[in-house]
Amino acid sequence: MARHHSQPVVDLASLLETARAAHGEGAWARAEKQYKAILARDPRHVEALHLFGLLHYQTGRSAQALRYLAEALKGGIPSADLWSDHGLVLYALGRADEALASFDAALALAPDDPDLLSKRGVACLHLGRLQEALGAFDQALAREPAHVDALGNRGNAMLKLNEPEQAIASYDAAIRIKGATARLLTNRAHALKRLDRLDEALADLQQALAIEPNFAEAAFERGMVQLALGDFENGWASYERRWETGAFAEHRRNFSSPQWTGRQSLSGRTILLHAEQGFGDTIQFVRYAPLVQRLGATVVLEVQPELVRLMARVPGVDRVVARGSKLAAFDFHCPLMSLPLAFKTTAATVPASIPYIDLDDASMAEWAKRLPAGNPRVGFCWAGKAGHRNDINRSIPLARFAALLDRPDIDFVNLRVGLSDDERAILSTRANVLDYSAQLTDFDDTAGLIKQLDLVVSVDTSVVHLAGALGVPAVVMLPFAADFRWLRTGGTSAWYPGMSLLRQPRLKDWDSVIDAARDLLAELTTYRVFTAVPAIVLK
Structure with missing residues (x-):
């Protein structure tokens, strides 16, 4: 007669504690395996869904994180923490309006939580609701005066409200509590720039880069300060770090052809010069096209559609294409605002042959x-x-x-x-x-x-x-x-x-x-x- 072996009873509570411990230690793979084991036995386990979603967020998988957190929200009465993490993931996905709704749901359960108030302020700041953002940060600080995130973001709100002196006061308060960080120093430098205190801004940015040498936002901001001070040699080099910042990274062009840096020969080669920022930037820096052509290059210029007809009148441009059009093969490319660096432009060597656009x-x-x-x-x-x-x-x-x-x-x-x-x-x-x-x-x-x-x-x-x-x-x-x-x-x-x-x-x-x-x-x-x-x- 065959024996029947019963399945061992699994203590989900113990398994959850083990998963929590691994999660807290940063042992992501072990924690993930244990959360999966819990959900295999109880697919609606709210806490496991919540923590598994949080793990996905922490490991850069925000879309999957949202799915697990949404499932957790269906399982009974959600906690303030669950709503908060749901909002955090929505914000990371660029859905600030929905994130704000989740933070508000969390605050309905924990109205005095300074972390939640600070998060609400960040979402409002992103949505351009500046007075609401400031109010949320002030409420957070009324409950926890040493809340560093609220202080730093209060500074950001003040800067957007064009009150740089008050912004600096908030950044300084955060620095007194937490110490100088690359982010706080960079934001403080931006406020100092607004007040034309460029030497102080430069000192802050140098300190930020000493703390975090690869912090691109500080390097880029330093470049703009150096350029404003007339230090073109260092400024254009630092300005090149823009492509590593959050504002520019998504717009960086990933061409198979290399970027021209001024060191490679262009004789008999085709180069694509491409607009990268506003209309004024394109008009200002297209002046370099004749200089590029004189190096023996065929110059193809890609610009915003509104500029195509005008740019066809620029000497040194062999062909103009509208941004978004299909591009023919080229040997090199260069963003227009990288040309001053390629030509080693100084304040004394700015190409200023005016006019450089001729109308018929x-x-x-x-x-x-x-x-x-x-x-x-x-x-x-x-x-x-x-x-x-x-x-x-x-x-x-x-x-x-x-x-x-x-x-x-x-x-x-x-x-x-x-x-x-x-x-x-x-x-x-x-x-x-x-x-x-x-x-x-x-x-x-x-x-x-x-x-x-x-x-x-x-x-x-x-x-x-x-x-x-x-x-x-x-x-x-x-x-x-x-x-x-x-x-x-x-x-x-x-x-x-x-x-x-x-x-x-x-x-x-x-x-x-x-x-x-x-x-x-x-x-x-x-x-x-x-x-x-x-x-x-x-x-």
Whole structure:
């Protein structure tokens, strides 16, 4: 007679404790095996599902983690920890709005938990709900004043709210508690940059890199500080680290052909120069194309679709393709903003042969027919794309900028496209404002219009780069601690010798800049001289 052996009774509680211990020790493989054993016997074991999901998250498998955590949420009454981890994984997957809902569900169960309040603040910060974020961080700190994450992220919220001094205070508080970390020092340096305290920012970044030599964000930030200080030799090399940062890594092009660094021969070779950032960056750095071609290369230029027609007019470019189009074979490639490094550009060797974009007579003649004759024509632009990381400082609300337009003896020409209804309403009340924005289908159209102007007055956006490349006199209204390309001081630019830079003398002070621009317009219209715009340094 055959014997029947019963299955051994498995103590799931003991197995879970063993799995927990392995998990806590970082023995991922052993913990995973034990969680699987538990779930094989009880597929709805809430705690095992929760911890197994957390293990997947910790080992870089967020999509699978979410599946296990979602199953755990179905199994009875979820804990605050489970909701919190569910939110953490959603946030890692880029689903900040859903993560916020999970953090709120956790807070409903544990309303005074400072970790949850801090996580809620991070999600709000990502969603641009800055006051909510600040409120959450302040609530966390009211419960735990030494909560380092809340302090650091409170600094980040203050920076986004354009309060760099308060941001620095939060970073300093976190550093006093935890000690200096590469991340805190880098964020502090960014706030110092906003205040034009570049020497202090550079010291913080050097310290950050001493702590964590491979921290790309610190190296990239250091590059921008060095460039702003005029240290091109070190700055362009550090700027190359941008491709390792979170903001740039996903946009890095993984071509099979190597990047040209300036050391390889280009004679008889084809090189792809490709745009990488904004329209203005493309217009500014395409000036290197003729230099590349002179090395014997066939130059293919890949740019944003809105720039294709215009870029076909750049000397040194053999072929232009729109980003997203199929590319023919090439031997080398180079991002446009890596060309200064490849050519070892210094402040004294900036290629500034202006103009470097030439329009044909037909395109200019078309605009000449449309524009009225008589008064001086001044193009203007008050804002760039809202998504720019420093748009809060570089753009001016139209209602404030409009003080410049109070001159009936000037025909002001709007150069901004994509106007809101409110902006159209403001412009429509001014008889001396001409708005052709609906007819500007791409930058080639805008270039034709700009060539018919006597002067361009604009904030730091693609319009000023286009005017500069075309050799049209321009006045650039710069925020305090302007972008690195404009350096730290001075009323002129090595990149565009005919340009006048009006810099804010202090953070948020547009009134001084607007007053100076208004006085400049009065002087220029009195003497009808637009080809030599004077440099003005505001005090």
